[in-house]
């Protein structure tokens with residue numbers, strides 16, 4: 150067998166070697182499994198090592214054999230691996246910088262089990278963006294002591310208004326990471342950290358020490374701050390460790406720290422479970438960056454006026470239970486605003502306007518008005534602290550305002566007029582713009598009025614849906630969400646003013662065919678939106694029946710349509726959202742669009758949520774058993790690209806189908822003498838026809854009668870293809886306007902379809 154395997158990751162060719170070699174003998178983990186782990190974790194890992202110079206620790210023959218520290222990126226590394234030169238006292242070292250999945254796989258193939266990034270990114274080498282405390286317990290100490298010191302240090306750092314994050318080391322201790330704004334030199338940061346550490350150790354001198362010398366620690370835990378110097382490194386979040394159980398240095402929440410028995414608990418075998426349960430708990434780390442406390446401006450003391458305004462905010466919340474921010478009270482003088490989408494007992498939007506150190510706040514049940522002169526109710530709520538501006542998170546059940554909160558728009562306010570009872574202003578942000586006036590009517594009830602024309606034209610025009618690429622195997626990566634591939638009519642659903650408008654994929658208005666979907670107030674929580682989905686008919690087992698839904702498309706006349714509604718009602722499975730209450734949301738990642746789609750939909754009606762699942766293989770197996778068409782894999786991090794076919798969405802099918810055009814048919818014989826024999830089908834490529842052969846199965850008699858009637862309406866034509874065909878004398882050529890869907894096994898070497906089966910006409914594709 151060859152020692153090498155050639156593969157391709159995201160379009161980059163890689164040569165992998167010695168895949169069978171066991172790198173972790175105690176648990177029997179081979180290099181292949183290490184590579185697999187790094188490939189799956191890449192979307193997470195990249196956030197913590199991307200754009201950072203790396204030091205690698207390689208174990209080419211396993212963790213119990215010789216290891217190699219490598220700082221210098223090897224000469225033979227592929228050209229697409231970036232290098233960053235750092236001048237050390239003696240020499241300049243080209244460090245490797247890895248920014249993509251192929252790069253991570255390349256590292257794994259080097260058996261670089263441990264990946265150690267620096268504390269700054271290459272675009273701003275002078276300014277670190279975090280500092281680290283490595284809590285290193287003495288030999289034989291129990292983990293409870295580590296937890297105790299970690300929680301103490303957390304509290305200590307929070308008193309300086311830092312937000313500490315924690316990860317397991319994969320060994321005995323834990324690492325505490327504190328994000329800072331990248332604007333202080335390495336020396337300034339080190340001085341500040343030294344000051345903090347000295348004070349902390351002074352306050353906890355029985356249990357902690359700064360002394361590196363093992364003999365002098367006297368059973369105390371080392372607070373190791375010495376990794377914070379320029380060009381020092383610490384093992385990355387999600388890196389493997391060279392420990393017998395293949396442990397991982399894994400980000401955890403402070404709550405989870407309580408549950409762990411050891412810092413080596415999370416390893417290559419149970420990381421899936423951890424991520425499924427908690428996700429990336431460091432996801433919002435960069436939002437928590439603050440200036441070093443030693444460098445923050447003067448007059449830092451809580452401003453009395455701000456404090457008074459936030460009294461009600463503080464009283465309503467229990468900060469041990471809610472993740473909402475505890476304020477640093479100080480006067481500010483900017484004019485920022487945010488709109489948050491809040492899925493509390495009633496879905497609503499919160500408008501927050503910065504004013505003298507606080508956020509003036511209103512809850513707007515129906516969202517900001519989008520048309521000139523439109524007024525909406527706005528309920529004044531307590532002033533919120535500035536830290537709330539970009540807050541996202543889940544307020545737990547039982548707490549004030551319980552439910553999910555997202556940032557919907559974030560930008561600047563231009564004030565036009567401020568009085569006690571009215572505010573007039575312009576909002577300017579990427580997401581929302583407009584001129585508004587808020588005025589008090591009674592008590593906490595206000596009205597918000599739009600004072601200019603609507604900005605977003607999106608609701609007024611048809612946009613084309615995003616299309617999926619095809620892939621043979623279920624992809625494995627934590628980035629994907631998997632869904633059933635619904636076999637029906639792809640549609641875009643426009644909701645506005647309590648009305649629904651339905652478009653086919655090509656932009657044809659097919660609203661009148663589906664009166665049972667005219668239920669906007671019963672189906673949607675939101676006022677306006679554009680949704681992407683599939684209209685389907687189902688049999689008793691809940692399987693989509695393609696030909697039934699297609700027949701609904703060419704049912705004519707109000708009476709027949711009504712009869713079809715009661716006999717064969719359709720459902721609309723929605724899987725994406727492009728526009729919501731005044732905002733184009735295509736640029737948001739799928740994960741967020743899915744969350745917003747979920748809260749936009751009411752339950753128990755003809756509109757349903759196409760649920761995303763994380764276990765692709767299980768869904769694939771279940772869908773195959775149910776004889777469905779296939780499944781979809783969608784990258785949760787990607788935006789929605791209108792009218793584009795791309796690899797953000799992938800379809801994995803059990804069998805092939807194709808949409809083709811009908812060029813003609815053969816006259817029937819024998820028991821089909823009153824019907825037809827088969828359809829000649831083709832696709833148009835550029836300006837010429839590509840003949841795909843004949844399809845003669847997949848029809849029952851009723852279907853053939855129906856199809857023949859439609860064929861006869863098309864008008865005869867000349868032969869449009871050059872190929873010789875079977876039964877030329879019996880063929881009737883027609884105008885090539887009709888589309889149909891055909892399933893097939895594979896292509897013949899002539900390029901025609903093998904074992905084609907007719908699935909149904911596709912009037913939705915006719916232009």
Ligand code: MN
Nearest residue numbers: 491493499512
């Ligand atoms: Mn709210």
